[in-house]
Amino acid sequence: MSGEPRPRRSVLYMPGANERALEKAKTLPTDALILDLEDSVAPDAKAEARGRVAAAAAGGEYGHREVTIRVNAPGTPWHADDLRAAAEAGPDAVVVPKVDSPDTVRAVEAALEAAGAPDRTAIWAMIETPVAMFDARAIAGASERLTVLVMGTNDLAKELHAEHVPGRAPLLTGLSMALLAARATGRVILDGVYNDVKDTAGFEEETLQGRRMGFDGKTLIHPGQLEPCNRIYAPAQADVERSRRIIAAFEEATSQGRGVVTVDGRMIENLHVEEARRVLALAEAVAGR
Numbered sequence: 268m269s270g271e272p273r274p275r276r277s278v279l280y281m282p283g284a285n286e287r288a289l290e291k292a293k294t295l296p297t298d299a300l301i302l303d304l305e306d307s308v309a310p311d312a313k314a315e316a317r318g319r320v321a322a323a324a325a326g327g328e329y330g331h332r333e334v335t336i337r338v339n340a341p342g343t344p345w346h347a348d349d350l351r352a353a354a355e356a357g358p359d360a361v362v363v364p365k366v367d368s369p370d371t372v373r374a375v376e377a378a379l380e381a382a383g384a385p386d387r388t389a390i391w392a393m394i395e396t397p398v399a400m401f402d403a404r405a406i407a408g409a410s411e412r413l414t415v416l417v418m419g420t421n422d423l424a425k426e427l428h429a430e431h432v433p434g435r436a437p438l439l440t441g442l443s444m445a446l447l448a449a450r451a452t453g454r455v456i457l458d459g460v461y462n463d464v465k466d467t468a469g470f471e472e473e474t475l476q477g478r479r480m481g482f483d484g485k486t487l488i489h490p491g492q493l494e495p496c497n498r499i500y501a502p503a504q505a506d507v508e509r510s511r512r513i514i515a516a517f518e519e520a521t522s523q524g525r526g527v528v529t530v531d532g533r534m535i536e537n538l539h540v541e542e543a544r545r546v547l548a549l550a551e552a553v554a555g556r
């Protein structure tokens with residue numbers, strides 16, 4: 268289920284109880300949506316939000332946007348009902364918070380299948396606890412239905428007793444461990460949210476940091492974060508042109524029996540050509556939006 272260069276530059280959370288936001292999302296330039304039943308929904312509003320979110324996901328009015336439902340965490344009173352409702356709605360994915368072990372993934376998979384979830388409904392696992400960091404590779408590889416890891420940097424900071432600081436030094440170990448797990452298992456991985464919705468410069472700095480680390484996209488909490496996020500996670504025109512030059516130069520070199528060449532003064536080998544092809548495929552997929 269993974270491996271396709273499907274753009275997931277921007278993945279916007281919205282509170283499942285907020286009807287206006289659910290409606291507004293149909294026109295927002297986001298690659299994917301997470302209709303939230305967990306932290307952004309008060310306990311008294313959970314049941315109503317569940318029905319609202321399931322109807323929105325089943326309604327099929329979100330166009331190219333992937334629609335996912337974030338259920339409440341395993342062990343909470345709402346988890347089983349959320350999974351059943353999500354399975355019946357058949358979204359693109361069910362986002363599971365606070366996944367701490369491969370057994371949790373398998374239990375979610377079994378519950379979705381027992382409730383008749385279609386094959387197209389993937390599992391996205393949130394990696395947001397210290398325990399999950401140490402088991403990230405086993406979690407990521409626990410099921411073929413699991414296609415995406417999602418960083419939960421608010422919960423991670425809370426669990427670590429860490430502060431949110433520019434550069435995210437306290438979180439870098441966890442971010443890197445989850446990234447290694449995603450790449451080791453061929454999964455997509457999304458960066459965590461930036462809480463200050465008015466701080467555009469801070470948001471851009473953190474988004475660029477995530478892209479440079481290797482994330483495939485970022486989770487967001489406000490429509491104002493969409494434009495910079497889509498821009499930063501799309502290959503820039505200069506990268507596209509350089510990728511084309513790399514492929515052309517390497518093809519010419521190999522036709523002459525050489526396995527290495529320079530482009531713009533830098534050594535290019537087969538591995539750089541693979542990366543150039545990945546950039547072009549992503550640019551093409553983004554252009555198709």
Ligand SMILES: CC(C)(COP(=O)(O)OP(=O)(O)OC[C@H]1O[C@@H](n2cnc3c(N)ncnc32)[C@H](O)[C@@H]1OP(=O)(O)O)[C@@H](O)C(=O)NCCC(=O)NCCSC(=O)C[C@H](O)C(=O)O
Binds near residue numbers: 306460487489
């Ligand atoms: C953060 C917010 C509470 C800010 O709300 P508000 O002050 O009302 O925003 P604005 O007035 O600027 O809103 C302008 C318009 O945009 C719409 N809007 C706002 N946010 C969204 C959204 N997320 N999706 C869709 N539309 C949105 C407003 O309705 C306004 O529309 P209009 O009236 O037509 O002008 C709010 O942005 C918000 O609730 N964000 C999402 C919060 C959320 O989902 N949190 C849970 C996920 S974060 C998390 O838990 C990560 C993880 O688990 C971890 O551990 O890190």
Ligand SMILES: [Mg+2]
Binds near residue numbers: 419420421
């Ligand atoms: Mg969280």
